[in-house]
Amino acid sequence: GAVVSQHPSRVICKSGTSVKIECRSLDFQATTMFWYRQFPKQSLMLMATSNEGSKATYEQGVEKDKFLINHASLTLSTLTVTSAHPEDSSFYICSAFGGGYGYTFGSGTRLTVV
């Protein structure tokens, strides 16, 4: 079956630093990738949609300068949280669509900003 690898699974960073999260489809090409954040006991909130080689489409209220998305190839998308602050602490999840597998989710990244 389809596998989406998301790294790191857990990261702790200091306030003011940047963190990069990588999402890679291992055995298929993803036409579209999605980035979500999830707070404890809450649903997934879509942050942005990205297609290879084009700029990401951000949802209303998501700061595009803070959450930088790069979709460099059909198998790799990255989310960089710039100048992270404690309120950015959350569970970030990527999803890749393609390869005839529908939507496949990464295992998530738990970000803690101290």
Next chain:
Amino acid sequence: GIQVEQSPPDLILQEGANSTLRCNFSDSVNNLQWFHQNPWGQLINLFYIPSGTKQNGRLSATTVATERYSLLYISSSQTTDSGVYFCAVGLGQGGKLIFGQGTELSVKP
């Protein structure tokens, strides 16, 4: 935008029991999916079911698109069924999905 409501928000079952989870949506959609998020956060796609009925083992799902709801049935529940079940809707395969708030299921041995 489209609203997605799931019920119940929480459910506790004894192992072996059956359950029905419901998803209501506010507008016509042509993409509806059910996902299971395990206690470690991993989401697994259970069903792509914009209409009709599908079954996969102990799980089955029915969507009545004209009445804007979908049901997920879990029969003979097992402790490994525990987690959060999400319904998500969209306007086409490959497009963005809007998630409901989920139903948190806990199956006790």
